[in-house]
Amino acid sequence: MDSTAIETTVREVLAEQGKLSEDAQSIAADADLYRAGMTSHASVNVMLGLEDEFDIEFPEERLTKATFTSVQSITDAVEAIQND
């Protein structure tokens, strides 16, 4: 899966679980999702949603706020986990 396809799915999961005050499809890839309204509990649902969609498991060292901070950071993390 290339990074564009990953990003599309990431945005879909964010739209469903992220509780963002902005449109998850159009929010800038580097915008801070926490600033855009994603609560910490919402970020957990985003994480679980991503694990289901991509059939991956985030390793413990990636379970940090930094991983889930933007569309870009999530996409990078998913790509890295898939390539592991």
Next chain:
Amino acid sequence: MTIMDTHQDLATQQDTFRAGLEANDWLLPTLGDGVNGLGPQAEDVVQGIAAAARRIAAELSPEAGTRRLRFPPVNGTRLLERTDYVASFPQLLGTISAFEGDNKAHRKLLSMYEDGGDWSGELSPAGHALVPAVCHPLYAYLEGSQVDGTVFELMGECYRHEPSPDPMRFVTFRMFEAVRLGTPQEADEHREKWLAAGTDLLRALGLTVEADTANDPFFGRAGKLLSAGQREAQLKFEILTEVYPGHPTAIASANLHEEHFGEAFDLHTADGAVAHSACFGFGLERVALALAAKHGFDVAAWPASVRQELGLS
């Protein structure tokens, strides 16, 4: 010293402290694992700490006003769902079961009981749960309302299923809490003020304490993410003291919940924004036991200033 030695050393310290507490009637045994009664001196000290906390509440928030409310240690199971406790702390919660069967079911229950079997499997969920934090019933009570920065004062029993050989860790214990719901600024200010005042009180009682950032014991992998976020945003501070040298124990905490409870219970401020909340809590038995560790089991021999602060002389 190896890690194992340190570990054994801590366990020995905990055993020695427990033996002293029991021998001096500070802790009274019960049939519940991790559940203790308190003897007269311990109970006097607990009441003294609660009274001192109420004095702080009266001094700190005269303009906001303080409302003292009381909720019992049992609430509806739904409370655990609404606060996200089921999702975040399933390992700590406790629900209540009751017998709702007929005569036939009663005979089955009796025969299991007489055979020394596990009769509790014949019970069914009663719809009730033990309250894990004294502020939780407050949010449910206020559901759908507008909040204005009023401080709520609460005291009651909490349940956390974490039996431990450490006498400082109670499965059921009393908490004094001062909770404020309002704007983000009001919540921040409340947390700051109480963290300072709580630390001052504990120092006035002769304890060596330090405040530090902390995280709640969120469950599992999702919990790792929540803990990291809580620490990064410095949402939780604990006031720690070393009952066991080299091993700090939390005896109070000061927490910002941001919009967590405001959103879950539809609480808002005058401008229509989701309310923020903050709470400060003393673990009353823990403070009392820390004082016993510091000043000894004979309260009559404690420093006069400490006795006075607790209203014991």
